[in-house]
Amino acid sequence: MASGCKIGPSILNSDLASLGAECLRMLDSGADYLHLDAPCSSGRSVFYMHMMVSRPEQWVKPMAVAGANQYTFHLEATENPGALIKDIRENGMKVGLAIKPGTTVEYLAPWANQIDMALVMTVEPGFGGQKFMEDMMPKVKEVFGSGVHWLRTQFPSLDIEVDGGVGPDTIHKCAEAGANMIVSGSAIMRSEDPRSVINLLRNVCSEAAQKRSLDR
Numbered sequence: 268m269a270s271g272c273k274i275g276p277s278i279l280n281s282d283l284a285s286l287g288a289e290c291l292r293m294l295d296s297g298a299d300y301l302h303l304d305a306p307c308s309s310g311r312s313v314f315y316m317h318m319m320v321s322r323p324e325q326w327v328k329p330m331a332v333a334g335a336n337q338y339t340f341h342l343e344a345t346e347n348p349g350a351l352i353k354d355i356r357e358n359g360m361k362v363g364l365a366i367k368p369g370t371t372v373e374y375l376a377p378w379a380n381q382i383d384m385a386l387v388m389t390v391e392p393g394f395g396g397q398k399f400m401e402d403m404m405p406k407v408k409e410v411f412g413s414g415v416h417w418l419r420t421q422f423p424s425l426d427i428e429v430d431g432g433v434g435p436d437t438i439h440k441c442a443e444a445g446a447n448m449i450v451s452g453s454a455i456m457r458s459e460d461p462r463s464v465i466n467l468l469r470n471v472c473s474e475a476a477q478k479r480s481l482d483r
């Protein structure tokens with residue numbers, strides 16, 4: 268099984284001058300991990316880096332030294348995903364592999380057994396506050412060959428993350444599709460009560476996961 272439902276506020280939208288304080292505010296509000304879209308140094312929290320960069324190879328060591336726990340790179344950004352996965356592991360981090368809206372899951376599938384997390388982007392990477400792309404949900408449920416199989420069923424222990432436009436209005440789609448790691452930027456960061464948004468996202472996600480396990 269995947270590692271349970273986890274909510275990771277995206278810090279991309281926050282005031283970068285007060286990054287540390289924002290991270291603490293999110294952890295105090297119940298965040299399971301922090302999804303960082305910009306390189307930064309860390310204290311001792313759970314930092315999952317989303318590297319939207321063109322040469323992800325060059326940032327592995329600096330991110331490891333800065334204390335990142337997971338390094339997610341874009342499949343489209345490298346010619347040698349296998350070597351990069353190996354390098355990330357050798358630098359003591361977990362591995363995330365992201366695909367942009369235009370990339371199908373068949374490109375990700377060959378690597379699925381070597382990574383800790385697949386990230387299905389639900390907006391074009393770049394900035395927060397964009398509209399959720401519901402038509403990405405079939406990727407989480409992926410169609411293989413002639414039959415329909417959920418990515419979740421194909422790789423039951425794989426964490427599947429969604430990122431972009433996810434909040435109280437869109438979480439149900441993600442949870443029903445089988446995502447268990449939920450990145451949410453504006454919906455959490457702009458809320459006056461981030462704790463209640465985080466709880467809501469986690470509850471919807473957990474309920475869907477429970478329902479799936481009962482249906483099995």
Ligand SMILES: O=C(CO)[C@@H](O)[C@H](O)COP(=O)(O)O
Nearest residue numbers: 279392393395396432452453
């Ligand atoms: O990677 C990205 C955007 O490219 C995200 O992590 C966003 O920062 C999420 O913000 P919202 O879409 O939830 O506002």
Ligand SMILES: [Fe+2]
Nearest residue numbers: 277304317430
């Ligand atoms: Fe992100």
